Amino acid sequence: MKISFTVIMIYAICGFLYYPSLYSFVALLFVFLSTIPILLIGLKEIENKKNFSKLNALIFFIVLAVGILNLNVIAHSTGYEFSDIFSLNGVGAIATKSTLIRYEIDTTANSGSPILLAISLWLIFRTALSRENSSKFSIFLAFLPIIFYTVLTTEKWPTFLAGVFYFAGVFSSSSYRESISIMKGKLIYTLLIVAIMVLSLILRGDDSSVFSLVHKLLHYVFSSYYGLGYWIIEKYQNVSMTFGSLTFIGPLSYFTDIQREAGVYSNSYYVYDMVSNIYTAFRYVIQDFSLIGPLLINTLLALIYTLSLKYKFLKISNSVRILVIFIGLLSLNTTPFVHNSVFLAILLAILSVTMPRMKFKKRKKIE
Numbered sequence: 607m608k609i610s611f612t613v614i615m616i617y618a619i620c621g622f623l624y625y626p627s628l629y630s631f632v633a634l635l636f637v638f639l640s641t642i643p644i645l646l647i648g649l650k651e652i653e654n655k656k657n658f659s660k661l662n663a664l665i666f667f668i669v670l671a672v673g674i675l676n677l678n679v680i681a682h683s684t685g686y687e688f689s690d691i692f693s694l695n696g697v698g699a700i701a702t703k704s705t706l707i708r709y710e711i712d713t714t715a716n717s718g719s720p721i722l723l724a725i726s727l728w729l730i731f732r733t734a735l736s737r738e739n740s741s742k743f744s745i746f747l748a749f750l751p752i753i754f755y756t757v758l759t760t761e762k763w764p765t766f767l768a769g770v771f772y773f774a775g776v777f778s779s780s781s782y783r784e785s786i787s788i789m790k791g792k793l794i795y796t797l798l799i800v801a802i803m804v805l806s807l808i809l810r811g812d813d814s815s816v817f818s819l820v821h822k823l824l825h826y827v828f829s830s831y832y833g834l835g836y837w838i839i840e841k842y843q844n845v846s847m848t849f850g851s852l853t854f855i856g857p858l859s860y861f862t863d864i865q866r867e868a869g870v871y872s873n874s875y876y877v878y879d880m881v882s883n884i885y886t887a888f889r890y891v892i893q894d895f896s897l898i899g900p901l902l903i904n905t906l907l908a909l910i911y912t913l914s915l916k917y918k919f920l921k922i923s924n925s926v927r928i929l930v931i932f933i934g935l936l937s938l939n940t941t942p943f944v945h946n947s948v949f950l951a952i953l954l955a956i957l958s959v960t961m962p963r964m965k966f967k968k969r970k971k972i973e
Contacts, residue, residue: 607911607927608648609777609785610934611826614641617886619940621831624824629835634839637831637888639935640900642704643908644930656779657926661732666748671753673726677716680704680758681715691884697757701809704759720947726751727771727951732958734775745772755803760806762826765799767948771955777931778959780905788952793911822880827938830884831878835887836875838892845893852890856946865945887937921960928956 618637622807684703690696704717726748733740733748752768755761773792777785804819812819824917849856855866873885891899907930914922932942932952942952 607644607651607908607930608782610930611645611648612782612786613773614644614937617828618831621828624828625832627832627835629836629839630832632900633831633835633888636834636897637886640888641903641904643901643904644934647908647911653739657738658736658779661729664868666729666733666744666866669725669729670747670751672722673729673755676722676726676751676814677754677758678753678811680718680755683707690756691758697807700758701760701806702811705810708759708761711923718755720945721950723752723755723764724947724951724954725757727767727948728954728958730768731771731775731778731951731955734772735779735959736775737779751902756802757809760810762803762806762823763800765806766939767951770932771951774928774935778928778955783916808892821878825877825880825882826884829880829882830886833875833878833882833885834888837889838897841873842892842897847896848894850894852944853894853941854943856943860946884939887933887939887941890941896939924960926955928952928959 614637615682618634622634624630649852659793677691679691681688681700684700684707686696686700686703690700708717721748730745730748730752733745736746749768749772757767773789782787792892800823801818803823804816807814809817812822814822851864855864859866871883871885871889874881876882891903896952907926911923911926911930914926916919929942929952932955936942936948940948942947
């Protein structure tokens, strides 16, 4: 729980440092006050390292094949063949057409299958969960479908999710100190993630300098805290509560007639003369349940976690802990329930930790 609070505050601090202003400071202060229940539980929590066995090799390669199948779905959705992803010209053509479809032809179109994407994200989580019993090569293989997904679709979101699910697996199986140590040790890999995202921008046709492209990525990631503070101060008083239709729009759009609109929000703001319409996950919850909504939800999660531990409902406590870790890692952008692919992947991640493992008894040889 404490690692989730730490991640949430690191995001908010980076947002303030990226663009120091009154709005950014208000966002930082608001985030801190809203997540105090998570901090208080984390300070009392006794976190132990958990050892998870390596994922069965057959299951690993089946799920890896599922991710590769999704690349085939992407290629066919743009009118190309799977074999085209093995040439630079083919990759460029698929990326260009995929971007065109998403931004100009059908803004609600999925580049690949959301279900297959969810399964690939689960594989990253599960491999990270048992990273000490898994080779670095297997972790690299788990990331490959998502890396190619980003390159072929020019979407930055899947790569961000890959990082989220990797660290969620690490944090779910590690103590707080070990989690911080691993997070520091993996900072070098952020350069690889940045490089992949820069490539996605280039494939979109952006011919800016590398410095400008990196700045655009920083803007995409951290300007949202300025946006949150701006919205709280300037716009919140005119907002009517929507009671969950934003925070839980993914499941609601699946089971009801409520539809999730393309994009994030229609109203925008400017930071360093660049536009953005991202306001962090906190705006979803605030607009649904008022300014005290995030505090109330965090308090509720903290109470459920505490009571389930007290009465030895360990499956519930583990589920809440993993959910809170995902909430923290995703808070930079959205809630776990906005995209159904993310929601499904998180559900699979929780089940893989809380469900009893199947044990197979060896047959005795007949003499």
